Amino acid sequence: MASVTFxxxxxxxxxxxxxxxxxxxxxxxxxxxxxVGPSGSGKSTALRLLAGLEEITEGRIFIGDRxxxxxxxxxxxxxxxxxxxxxxxxxxxxxxxxxGLTLRKLPKEEIRRRVDEAARILGIxxxxxxxxRALSGGQRQRVALGRAIVRDPAVFLFDEPLSNLDAKLRVxxxxxxxxxxxxxxxxxxxxxxxxxxAMTMATRIVVMNQGTIQQVGTPQELYDRPRNLFVAGFIxxxxxxxxDGTVVQEEGALAIDTGSFKLxxxxxxxxxxxAYLGGKVTLGIRPENIHSADFTPMGIRSxxxxxxxxxxxxxxxxxxxxxxxxxxxxxxxxxxxxxxxxGQTIRVAMDFERLHTFDPERGESIGLPATEEKVxxxxxxxxx
Amino acid sequence: MLDQNGMARxxxxxxxxxxxxxxxxxxxxxxxxxxxxxxxxxxRNFLFLVMVGLLVVPLQMTLIPVLKLYVSLxxxxxxxxxxxxxxxxxxxxxxxxxxxxxxxxxxxxxxxVYLLRNFFGGLPRDLFxxxxxxxxxxxxxxxxxxxxxxxxxxxxxxxxxFLWVWNDLLVALIFLGDPDRAPMTLTITNLVSSFGTxxxxxxxxxxxxxxxxxxxxxxxxxxxxxxxxxxxxxG
Numbered sequence: 001m002a003s004v005t006f007x008x009x010x011x012x013x014x015x016x017x018x019x020x021x022x023x024x025x026x027x028x029x030x031x032x033x034x035x036v037g038p039s040g041s042g043k044s045t046a047l048r049l050l051a052g053l054e055e056i057t058e059g060r061i062f063i064g065d066r067x068x069x070x071x072x073x074x075x076x077x078x079x080x081x082x083x084x085x086x087x088x089x090x091x092x093x094x095x096x097x098x099x100g101l102t103l104r105k106l107p108k109e110e111i112r113r114r115v116d117e118a119a120r121i122l123g124i125x126x127x128x129x130x131x132x133r134a135l136s137g138g139q140r141q142r143v144a145l146g147r148a149i150v151r152d153p154a155v156f157l158f159d160e161p162l163s164n165l166d167a168k169l170r171v172x173x174x175x176x177x178x179x180x181x182x183x184x185x186x187x188x189x190x191x192x193x194x195x196x197x198a199m200t201m202a203t204r205i206v207v208m209n210q211g212t213i214q215q216v217g218t219p220q221e222l223y224d225r226p227r228n229l230f231v232a233g234f235i236x237x238x239x240x241x242x243x244d245g246t247v248v249q250e251e252g253a254l255a256i257d258t259g260s261f262k263l264x265x266x267x268x269x270x271x272x273x274x275a276y277l278g279g280k281v282t283l284g285i286r287p288e289n290i291h292s293a294d295f296t297p298m299g300i301r302s303x304x305x306x307x308x309x310x311x312x313x314x315x316x317x318x319x320x321x322x323x324x325x326x327x328x329x330x331x332x333x334x335x336x337x338x339x340x341x342x343g344q345t346i347r348v349a350m351d352f353e354r355l356h357t358f359d360p361e362r363g364e365s366i367g368l369p370a371t372e373e374k375v376x377x378x379x380x381x382x383x384x
Numbered sequence: 385m386l387d388q389n390g391m392a393r394x395x396x397x398x399x400x401x402x403x404x405x406x407x408x409x410x411x412x413x414x415x416x417x418x419x420x421x422x423x424x425x426x427x428r429n430f431l432f433l434v435m436v437g438l439l440v441v442p443l444q445m446t447l448i449p450v451l452k453l454y455v456s457l458x459x460x461x462x463x464x465x466x467x468x469x470x471x472x473x474x475x476x477x478x479x480x481x482x483x484x485x486x487x488x489x490x491x492x493x494x495x496x497v498y499l500l501r502n503f504f505g506g507l508p509r510d511l512f513x514x515x516x517x518x519x520x521x522x523x524x525x526x527x528x529x530x531x532x533x534x535x536x537x538x539x540x541x542x543x544x545x546f547l548w549v550w551n552d553l554l555v556a557l558i559f560l561g562d563p564d565r566a567p568m569t570l571t572i573t574n575l576v577s578s579f580g581t582x583x584x585x586x587x588x589x590x591x592x593x594x595x596x597x598x599x600x601x602x603x604x605x606x607x608x609x610x611x612x613x614x615x616x617x618x619g
């Protein structure tokens with residue numbers, strides 16, 4: 001059980017470009033932290049730096065109070081679950097789980113006790129004598145988890161452990177990993193490219209892109225207050241719609257004019273946006289905040305906009321509409337009773353109180369100074 | 385037939401020469417291949433390239449320099465050159481079993497290292513990393529993970545090396561002149577010269593020399609068929 005601290009960690013590969021750049025992060029004890037980002041964002045590299053599988057170019061990493069820069073992987077007191085499971089194919093499930101303990105020269109009875117305990121937690125008692133090739137993907141995944149559990153490490157690392165499972169099993173295993181986290185009470189650090197996994201499991205999420213941290217926060221924070229265009233577009237599915245717009249004054253209130261429609265600005269945002277009066281902003285609105293005009297939820301303040309339906313995707317409980325307006329495509333997530341067919345023009349209600357506005361030059365959210373400070377605070381805390 | 389012309393003795397000699405030459409080659413090559421595939425050290429790729437380059441050097445060209453080296457080494461390590469009364473053979477020094485083991489091993493290494501390095505290099509990286517995290521040293525990884533998983537490649541190599549050494553005439557002729565320790569190939573060749581064209585003897589002897597390689601092949605062939613890696617990653 002330990003916290004993890006990244007202090008100004010940079011990793012450059014031979015090509016010279018940093019895979020992880022000035023990475024500052026404090027992971028408190030017992031947190032379930034998820035690193036999420038597209039492929040090549042450096043999330044896996046960050047994890048491998050922590051595991052000791054890659055060498056750090058600059059900076060320091062602490063596990064607990066211990067500087068681990070020069071400590072070999074085996075002495076870092078961590079266990080890792082790989083995307084490919086990395087089971088030893090020539091050993092039985094029992095031997096796979098016992099391997100690390102045998103190498104650490106634990107007494108036989110202790111090994112047996114720990115393996116049996118882990119097998120019981122994961123429900124794989126029946127397979128202990130089998131070889132990995134005789135197991136299904138989900139069972140192999142459990143063995144890989146079990147191999148990590150028996151080690152009783154200070155930190156668990158997961159590198160996209162669910163990517164090779166089918167959709168149903170993934171949902172199920174997701175919940176099991178969450179349960180495991182509660183049960184073991186250990187620090188979990190989990191890497192994934194799947195934002196749904198991140199949202200559902202994490203106590204805190206780190207969004208990464210091109211080797212740098214974009215935002216750190218709880219799932220709800222990231223969803224409600226994305227700090228920049230990248231986070232806004234990455235978190236949420238389907239992704240947020242973006243429009244280019246100009247801030248205009250209308251009847252004493254601010255509005256954003258996209259050229260094809262105008263949305264009023266909610267009162268609490270007026271102050272920050274007034275600086276942009278007459279200037280360009282990027283407007284973001286999530287598909288779930290665009291409702292069918294006929295089925296608008298109670299209590300929201302919305303503006304009616306017309307759009308042409310291009311494609312509809314019905315999911316039973318909801319319907320995704322691909323709409324276009326003046327050549328600009330956007331998505332809406334509407335009530336399944338909405339009667340929309342391709343080619344039709346439909347009226348949708350945009351919930352303008354849930355608008356996101358971004359500075360188009362810097363790509364940063366307008367009026368969210370709080371997160372900026374938070375990152376800096378963390379950077380300071382990172383140097384003990 | 386077996387007793388004539390020391391054929392039984394030659395069969396035994398062939399075994400004494402072939403088995404250690406094969407095992408020694410595999411042992412040395414496996415260590416080297418592991419290092420070339422998974423350990424980081426300077427000039428790794430260059431050294432490997434040189435090693436592969438040695439594959440194109442014809443054996444005949446090396447005979448004289450290697451033999452000279454061999455003789456001079458014997459002068460330095462001459463104290464080893466005693467006859468050991470085991471199996472009536474001379475085990476160390478010139479014209480000895482050990483000498484030809486070393487020669488065969490050296491000639492076999494470039495191909496062996498090349499073959500094994502490529503196989504080791506193809507093993508999933510995750511397995512190694514997982515083992516390192518589990519606390520295994522390089523040697524442990526080699527012994528507990530790489531060797532068991534590489535049985536197909538090692539079996540293939542064993543067959544190649546075994547056949548090559550078993551069928552070798554030239555190296556035995558040069559490094560092992562003494563008829564007491566001559567392998568079958570040498571003895572069979574001598575049959576031709578001493579009896580003119582007595583084909584009945586020649587074919588019979590050749591059949592005996594063929595029998596063992598067949599046994600070896602059938603003993604090891606199951607390793608080719610088996611997909612030993614199945615189930616390790618993904619699925």
